[in-house]
Amino acid sequence: MNTNIQSILIANRGEIAVRVIRTCRELGIRTVAVYSEADKAALFTRMADEAYFIGPPPSSRSYLRRETIIETALKTACDAIHPGYGFLSENPEFAEDVQQAGLVFIGPPAQAIRDMGDKTKARELMIAHGVPTIPGTEHAIETLEEGLATAEEIGFPVLIKAAAGGGGKGMRVIHTGEEFEAGMTASRNEARSAFGDERVYIEKYIDHPRHIEIQILADTHGNVIHLGERECSIQRRHQKVIEESPSAIVDEEMRRRMGEAARNAARACGYINAGTVEFLVDRERKFYFLEMNTRLQVEHPVTELVYQIDLVREQIRIAEGKNLNLSQDQIVRHGHAIECRLSAEDVRNSFLPSVGRLQRFRPPVGTLVRLDTGVEEGDEITLHYDPMFGKLIVLGKDRKDAIEKMRYALRDFRIAGVETTIPFCRFVMEHPAFISGEFDTHFIEDHFSTERLTTPSAEEYEAGFLASALLTSEYQSRLLFSGDNGSQAGRSAMRSGWKRRCR
Amino acid sequence: MNTNIQSILIANRGEIAVRVIRTCRELGIRTVAVYSEADKAALFTRMADEAYFIGPPPSSRSYLRRETIIETALKTACDAIHPGYGFLSENPEFAEDVQQAGLVFIGPPAQAIRDMGDKTKARELMIAHGVPTIPGTEHAIETLEEGLATAEEIGFPVLIKAAAGGGGKGMRVIHTGEEFEAGMTASRNEARSAFGDERVYIEKYIDHPRHIEIQILADTHGNVIHLGERECSIQRRHQKVIEESPSAIVDEEMRRRMGEAARNAARACGYINAGTVEFLVDRERKFYFLEMNTRLQVEHPVTELVYQIDLVREQIRIAEGKNLNLSQDQIVRHGHAIECRLSAEDVRNSFLPSVGRLQRFRPPVGTLVRLDTGVEEGDEITLHYDPMFGKLIVLGKDRKDAIEKMRYALRDFRIAGVETTIPFCRFVMEHPAFISGEFDTHFIEDHFSTERLTTPSAEEYEAGFLASALLTSEYQSRLLFSGDNGSQAGRSAMRSGWKRRCR
Amino acid sequence: MKKFAVSSADRTSEIQLFSNGRITIDGKEKEVEWIALSSTRRVLRVNGRSFDIDVLSVSRGGNVHVLVNGFPLEISVKDERSLLLHQFGFGGSLHQQAGEVKAPMPGLITKVLVKPGDVVQTGQGVIVLEAMKMENELTAPADGTVKAVHVREREAVDKNAILIELE
């Protein structure tokens, strides 16, 4: 099982493909990219040692084509496949197919993906291994009496959820025993009419929780370590927007307990490689297992910066069958890292995707900034894939310092051609709740409105007006100049008066 | 003496002015830049809150004009002046004038600058405070017998230097007692004919030394701390080119001893603010005081990265009369940082300055890189000032990791319009002696020749040839297209055949 | 001296550029430096304060699109002559021959906004041409129907190339 990986096919695109290629270059590993029609000029195809076309833009016809990707890996003599995140990364059949083709899958065993992908199975495993889960019924409840007894056992507030359902149908928060009967009856009626099944589950309702997750690494020799937490509570519609490490509310003792729980979660499913155990944290800082992501996370860079570790490098070492480099007590955290996800979305217009060509793309220079991106100036952002085009990550001495650095990095970023979430990220970095560390997953609904976005100052407006007049005047001179007559007039106009100051 | 600085005039230009402005922005301090005619569009003038013209390009008529600079600071209601490095930073009269004008000088007391600027005085102070200096005579030697006795006392090899001289005249390395008489006689003859003064000094000759320096911080309350060492042995004509922290040869014990020596050096001259004590280190890792730089160093960022400290912020705090934030035992080092100085010099042509417009300037993106620079694409590099236009700094987990990151950051940098030292930096990062850590100040003479610079591979040449043919063909089509006839032919050529692949 | 009426969504100003270099905005004189870093990047220094200007587009019709310190601003600029022409309904049609849209400079077609058969009105955007890193929206010189589109997106065109024919 001890192999030496020399060539990796990256079954992904965009910033994460670029990210994986960077580590491979440092390790001297040859990289093979695969790309769809829409990505033929994309940065990751240019950075890879080789790049091959695999199909038209829709993922189903390119990045999700398991056989084509495996065939390409075999044809180009790769040893291994790195799936990135999304696409095929949490597809157990793909993990199996890769291995059956004699290739190394840089990720967990198929069975671990399968177990953690099944919410009921995952919950059972967690309970069996002492990982705290949200208190609730394990089986569907059919009578009112059973429901009330359970709710009282769990303690209010509770959440009633339709057993059959999804999409919030039949879901109801109940705060006291008096509300219970009416609430459960209403839920069951809704569930029956929506799904033809009136059974419900009851679980503890976590009001305004924080979302905090633990990074783990597990090797093939039974060693499992954790690399502290990532605070991911700034979310929009359950999509993380801003992440940081460490969390403002996690102290050493809580980190140790959450870390132990995450290591147990990994052991519970026989996990190998890099993974993330997500928790909800309530206002008393009690934490409950939410789910496990059996792959590299989008937000892995904040952990890399504060622990000075390269998670992709560790993934590759683990896939090679090597022992973990570090034991739990050798791990040292240093400083504070924040990541802002940059998406082509119109913050002023309900975060609708914004497509177009990046007429300008000038990242900030000078501060210690890490920019993980899949695009450059001139690139097109299309509707085919995720609107996230990059991640801006800063490392500060402490949380305050990191916030200041992020603020200026965002301010110095110049993008034109698409709308981006940068104005929103600036809003967060300047909001007292974020700065104080007192926030939860409801941050956006509680605090954000488009009127609070920073707008240009009066001086900036005035500068824009002056610049526009000067540009128009220049433009007119050029027009004159290009005409058949007036050429001399145009030229002398460009040389005289305020124009002289331009040189 | 406890002030609160709200506005700082930066009496400098280029990358260090930009560097100081960055910290001021984070602290909410208003910045005022001053600029010469040659710098009117320079990045630092644009980043400052305000910028004022002070004279024509020659430094003597702009950046060295003490009264004009102080007047500008007063006129614009600044509280303090930051001198950067070079220019007026080690000019004791300027430090005095600034204070007499009622402004804060962000740097050491004038007397400390004066004492450490006088080599004899500095040596006396060091000896008096137990800081190791290069063993040698304190007074000029007039007879052969005295000379031989001294040389035997010091131990061979020794260096004979003309008391009156400079420029290597009369300088001679003597390895054994047998060579001494002939050597000293020759030195004295040379000294007499060159300076009319045959007196010589004798000191220990440090063969192939390393140059290692210690960063110190001292506040107005008598607290002095050190922030470890910087290895600066990669030098060209006594100019540092590449620096790193920590040094490959300094262990904790040596760091402690060098740090103590540096703190004593600072105390010896009543030092306040940030300063650097430079040492020569011999092959037995014995270290000797070389000189003290009474200002921020060019290479300060490597210390900032490994100690996660902002030295400019500390300078400002100290100038405000505040206590140091940290005591010596709270200081934690983390990782390994390397800095490459980027200069507009032609490595293949004796490092001659190369001037011109930066037709391309595209820094590397993606790795955790800090680029301290005063230029952007389109800027002009002139002969008026130092050819160094920026510094590329990386932070790695360890030395090996930092070298790998630097290698790729250099490889990904795109510059055209001037020749730069990037090819030289790439050479160093790939050289076995540098990688092993076994090198000294003679690295360049011992190892470098222009034939060893990386050249394009055969595949890269072939790609260049193919690209040139394709570009020429495109160019011809455009020419045809713009002609009065042939327009349709041109357009259809652009649509057919291999051109179609461009879209 | 040139006089401009400058406006954005919610504010308006009058700017005068004098041939001796003086500049006023709403009658107040400003000490202005205007520095070109490249064809699309400028620095405007007003009384010692610098503003970072990215020029995104400057159109024939007096629409300027810039980033000021990174903030996008769309600004309309009218000079006395265009104000006058506008009153008489000559708007954008001055230099364009009715019936066709030509490339005013060499560049790259980044967007084609119409297709044959489309009905267009005077001043309606029909094509976007990128030149010198700026996007320029070209407009229909007259009311009509699109007869032919001679270019497609990502095609490089030369100055005066006929891009679109109207009838």
Add this chain to the structure above:
Amino acid sequence: MKKFAVSSADRTSEIQLFSNGRITIDGKEKEVEWIALSSTRRVLRVNGRSFDIDVLSVSRGGNVHVLVNGFPLEISVKDERSLLLHQFGFGGSLHQQAGEVKAPMPGLITKVLVKPGDVVQTGQGVIVLEAMKMENELTAPADGTVKAVHVREREAVDKNAILIELE
């Protein structure tokens, strides 16, 4: 089909571009993709391997200056026609009217290499014009003496502007 003789300081090759998209270098066929990121940035993919191409200048005389993966290469490209013309001594003078140097495209003068009174030879560089972010060295169309220089450095010029007169 176009045939080019391509050379740098120490090596030379023959490249054929066929109208059906095939490309050969020294007779060997290559699978080539040629992608424009902008007017000055290209990607060349040869048999699956990508090369980062920055176009610095392409001159009328067949001199191409590029960065390949950051390495500067100056390459001379001659097609059959220019090889033929070269033999008969027509070199660079084909499109330039003898007696003057005009701007072949709008741009910015970045260097003036001669002054009035200088004696120049056919093909000698006299001025550098930057356009679309590329530098173009313009050459003397005939032997002669510089009579007048109509532009100075950092001046913007339009297409066909007369830059230098010779006599």
